[in-house]
Amino acid sequence: MRDLGRRGAVALGVTGLVAPLTLALGAAPAQAASCTTQTGPYQRQVEKFLGRPVDGRQSAADCTAVRAFRNRHGITPNIGYAGPVTWGVMNLMNKQKAVGNKPNKDGRCPVDKGRIACVNLTLQLSWIQDGSRLVYGPVPVRTGRNGYETRTGLKKVYWRHIDHVSSIYHVPMPYSQFFDGGQAFHSVGVSMWNPPGSHGCVNMTSKDAKKYWSLLKKGDDVYVYGRKPGT
Template sequence: MKHRDIRKGAVAVGITALVLPLTVVLGGAAPAQAASCSMSTGPYQKQVEKFLGRPVDGKQSAADCKATRAFQSKHGITPTIGYAGSVTWGVMSLMNQQKAAGKTPNKAGKCPTNKGRIACVDLTRQLSWIQDGKKLVYGPVPIRSGRKGYATRTGLKKVYWRDLHHVSSLYNVAMPYSQFFDGGQAFHSVNLSMWNPPGSHGCVNMTSTTAKKYWSLLKKGDEVYVYGRKPGT
C-alpha cells in the first residue's frame, strides 16, 4: 500500500493496517457487538480460563463468557461473543510470551550488540526495545506489525526520515511520531490496542507513550533491526 505526505507530497508505503470497521480505521472505537454471549465451549476453553483467572474446568459458563467478552472488547477481537477460539487464545498466548521476555528481551542474542544504539523489533513475539551494545535502554514494549500480505520487512535498516505530525492521505489517518526506516515502513503511534488483530500494513504500531519515547531516543541514521515472523503471517 502507498501513502503520501499531505504537506510534502512525498510518496511512502506501509501505512498502518486497519482492517476493522471505518470507525476504528479513523481512530475511534469499534462498534458495539449486537451478538449474544456464546455459551458454547471453545477449543481453548481451559487456556482462556486460566489466563483470565477463572476456575479451570473446561466448560463455558456465563461468568466465563462475560470475562472473555470483556477481554475481546478491550483488544478489538471480533466477534465479541465470549467464545474461547483460536484468535482470542492467540492474543493471550502472545501476551504470555511477552511477559516471559521480562527485562532480557535479547537473551537469545538475535538483535546485534555491536552496532551501538539500535532499535530491535522481534516480529515473532511482537516486541520492540532499544539497546546500546548489550545494555537495555528502553523496553521491551508490545508492538503491532504488518499482517498477512503486508509483512514488516526483516533485516538491518536505518531511520531515514522523521515526521512528528505525519498524515496519510490514503485514509486521512494521523501517524504521529513517525520514524521511517524501510521504504515507507515506520514506527508510529496508533489509537488501538497493541494486540488488536490482524495487524498493520507494514508499519510498526506503538502506543503514544512508546512512540514518544522512541522519538526522544532515536535520531536519523540510527539503526533498526527487524527479525522473526509475526504469528499468522
C-alpha cells in the same frame, strides 16, 4: 503515509487498524449478537489466563469475561468464545511477559551497532539497546498483517515527522520515524493486540512512540527479524 515521490517510488506499508495476530485456526460459532454458550477448544487455557475457575466448561461468567477481553482489544466478533484467536492473543501476551528485561537473550539483534531499535516480529516486541545494554523496553508492538508484512533486515531511520498523516489511508501517524520505504514506528489509538495488524508499520502506544522519538535520531539503526504469527 507521505507521498515519497521526491524520494523515489517506494512500496508503502502503513498503519492498519495488529492485534498482533490473525490466527484463523478455526471458526467460532456465528453468534455475534449474543453470548455463546458453547465451550471453546481453548476453554481451560482461557479460563486460567482470565483467573476464572478452570473446569473446561463454558459458563455465563466465563463468557462475560471473554467478551470483556475481546472488547478491550478490538477482537471481533465480540462473543465470549474461547477459540484460537482469543487464546492466540493471550498466549502471545504470556510469551511477551516471559521475556522480562532480557529481550535480546538469543542475541539476534546486533550488539555491535551502538544504539539500535530492535523489532522481534515473532514475539511482537520492540526495544532500544546500546551494545548489549538495554535502553528502553521491551514494549509490545503491532506489525504488518498478512500481505503487508513488516520487512525484515538491518535498516536506518531516514526520516522523522512528528505530526505525519498518511497520504494513502488518510489517518494520523504521530511520532513517525521511517526506516524502510513507507514503514515506520508510530503511535496508534488501538490495542497492540488488535487484529489483524498494520499495513507494514510498527505500531506503538503513544507513550512508547514518544519515548522512541526522544531516544532515536536520523541515521540510527533498526533491525527487524522473525515472523509475525499468522503471516
